[in-house]
Amino acid sequence: MRKLIFAMNVTLDGYIAAPGDDLGWSVPSDEFFQWWSDRVDATSLALYGRKLWEAMSSHWPTADQQPGATPAQVEFARRWRDMPKVVFSSTISTVDWNARLVTGDAVTEITRLKAEDGGPMDVSSGTLAAAAMRAGLIDEYAIVTHPVLVGGGTPFFTALDNWVKLNLVETRTFPGGVVLTRYETRR
DSSP, rough: OOOOEEEEEEEEEEEEEEEGGGGGTOOOOOOHHHHHHHHHHHHHHEEEHHHHHHHHHTTTTGGGGGOOOOOHHHHHHHHHHHHHHEEESSOOOOOOOOOEEEOOOHHHHHHHHHHHHSOEEEOOHHHHHHHHHHTTOOOOOEEEESSOOOOEESSSSOSSSSOEEEEEEEEEEEGEEEEEEEEEEOO
8 A cells, every 4th residue: 555645845834835826935055955856756646736846847847948947957957858657637637657547536646656666656736735734645745834824825735624633753854944843643
């Protein structure tokens, strides 16, 4: 059975995007960017919602060919292109870059994917993660907190019907006051 991890950057006040889907607050240090790149390399399948898919697929497929691309950006772009991806959307009709599109029920498909053999899966979308959270499918939360308050936007957590008890498994501080906390769901 695969492990499902919800890993996202989040503001101190709990948002993964500021109003207007603004992500300008989450500029990574080199060390932190390398951590994300290593996560992508270790992920056997990434699950995306439409918004984040459109943001990532508009930049990373060719980021390594941009003037001034750093070695870390070149490495991340290659890893991102190579990583298998599933995109959940009912409003787009095609995806590329080693991805497949699912237009049906996300919870049903994520449940099916979790039951397969394989390495860890990352869910990278607020709406998609909220559905997986409510269904009790998330095994780990990797919360990367940035020292900024944005006052609104897309929340990291969704309203839940039941408590979810967690065990702290890692903390790490990155330059700029960015803090990683990883929790596993108690089953």
